[in-house]
Amino acid sequence: MRVRPQLKPISVVQRPAEVILVGRALEATYLDDVDGSVTALLRLLAEGRHTIAELPAALRALGFEVGEADVADAVRALDEVGVLLRAGSDDDLDPATRRRHESNLRFYDLFAGLHRTSTDFHRAMAAADVLLLGAGGMGSGILQSLIGLGVGWVRLVDFDTVEEKNLARQFAYGRDDVGRTKVDAARDWAARYSPGGTVVEAVHERVTDVASIRRLGAGASLVICAIDSPDDVHLLVNEACFDLGVPFVTGGLQYSTMFYWSVEPGVSACRRCLELNRQDEAATMPALLDRSVVLPAGRANRATGPVAQLLAGLVTLEAGRYLTRTDPPVAAGVYHTVELADGMATVRSPWPRHPDCPLCARVAPARSAAALSTAG
Missing domain, CATH: 3.40.50.720 (NAD(P)-binding Rossmann-like Domain)
Incomplete structure (x- = not known):
């Protein structure tokens, strides 16, 4: 399965040599970003268009040389702190169900990640x-x-x-x-x-x-x-x-x-x-x-x-x-x-x-x- 990680719609605050991810009210994640590559990766993840294997080439196109292992580790770490979704996971549901349960799916986004999606949570409820x-x-x-x-x-x-x-x-x-x-x-x-x-x-x-x-x-x-x-x-x-x-x-x-x-x-x-x-x-x-x-x-x-x-x-x-x-x-x-x-x-x-x-x-x-x- 070609998983496309996507950054959840959270606030991203940039400071000198640092990026802060602010999602839930009681959580904030601080990331070192001396050369701007982390910010570039977050921008790409916000689009949700690339698989993990495609992200290094997308970063190179932006002027950042980042190895595949480093990108994979970064994605894994971001998933562990709960700021990533699996892009397009709603497509697994029929259109009528997506329309009917749109707000429920977006609630489940708070807890979803690359390995368990909002669609999975909805199906458990159903x-x-x-x-x-x-x-x-x-x-x-x-x-x-x-x-x-x-x-x-x-x-x-x-x-x-x-x-x-x-x-x-x-x-x-x-x-x-x-x-x-x-x-x-x-x-x-x-x-x-x-x-x-x-x-x-x-x-x-x-x-x-x-x-x-x-x-x-x-x-x-x-x-x-x-x-x-x-x-x-x-x-x-x-x-x-x-x-x-x-x-x-x-x-x-x-x-x-x-x-x-x-x-x-x-x-x-x-x-x-x-x-x-x-x-x-x-x-x-x-x-x-x-x-x-x-x-x-x-x-x-x-x-x-x-x-x-x-x-x-x-x-x-x-x-x-x-x-x-x-x-x-x-x-x-x-x-x-x-x-x-x-x-x-x-x-x-x-x-x-x-x-x-x-x-x-x-x-x-x-x-x-x-x-x-x-x-x-």
């Missing part, structure tokens, strides 16, 4: 099968985002019907859907929004135990939990995903605290680990437990449209990291919170594996994130 538990405020938003990304199949599970109050934050539904089951209304919305795209399988069912989640998740690449009942649903999903051997992502809103986190069985700490860690902490703080609750906290849904959309976006971004492996999951065994009523303060709180976790103990430690890098 091959994915997601079990989505819940079609409410967060779940319906996640469904919309998954369909926008072009995920191949979504098994959508919910037991509720559309109510008028849902229309404030659940934008897959309209007034004509009031009284219909959410999963049927969401499936029909998906067919109108993206005909021939994501297949949405509607399952009108209440999730009650590990066995039902395991059954619903058969063949899934990932589970997303967007329900909050029964009370121990996260533990149920956690156990089912160990049985299925797939990651899961969840999130929600507690009073004014928005949260999300994920679990990768055998790689990250799991939800059972979190429960065991909390029990250990409680045992060391008996004074805090010696009190009675006078008035229990009430349960009210405070998720406005913007809150539901923000939460759905964060959860779907994490799901996308698992499905495409663009970059490592950021919330695997890490509690992310956003305090909506306290200046939007954000906190990352990782929790460790617990030595007594029966689920993590049964998974071979050799199963690592690196081994899963080609998943999807």
Whole structure:
């Protein structure tokens, strides 16, 4: 294959005897350039017209004698710092798909390189099968985002019907859907929004135990939990995903605290680990437990449209990291919170594996994130 490396559309700053490549906000690459040959190479790479073997001749035409080995080493180094793409890789997709997923492909450019292209990431998403538990405020938003990304199949599970109050934050539904089951209304919305795209399988069912989640998740690449009942649903999903051997992502809103986190069985700490860690902490703080609750906290849904959309976006971004492996999951065994009523303060709180976790103990430690890098 005649690979044509192309410089990503990043800023290139030239200083005396030095070039600075500025791409991501937190990254900058400094290159020595005493004779201007590096700048010349970067200009050629920005065009994306030459293979690696053709670049030395193109540099000679500009007055720079650079050996083939040196050019190959330079291209390899630039690829390692993440500033190169494979030119023309979008051509591997049909024109309709390129038009439909243009913005998705350009997002994947952030993580693409010469060995894995944006098209590869898109195809991983298109091959994915997601079990989505819940079609409410967060779940319906996640469904919309998954369909926008072009995920191949979504098994959508919910037991509720559309109510008028849902229309404030659940934008897959309209007034004509009031009284219909959410999963049927969401499936029909998906067919109108993206005909021939994501297949949405509607399952009108209440999730009650590990066995039902395991059954619903058969063949899934990932589970997303967007329900909050029964009370121990996260533990149920956690156990089912160990049985299925797939990651899961969840999130929600507690009073004014928005949260999300994920679990990768055998790689990250799991939800059972979190429960065991909390029990250990409680045992060391008996004074805090010696009190009675006078008035229990009430349960009210405070998720406005913007809150539901923000939460759905964060959860779907994490799901996308698992499905495409663009970059490592950021919330695997890490509690992310956003305090909506306290200046939007954000906190990352990782929790460790617990030595007594029966689920993590049964998974071979050799199963690592690196081994899963080609998943999807």
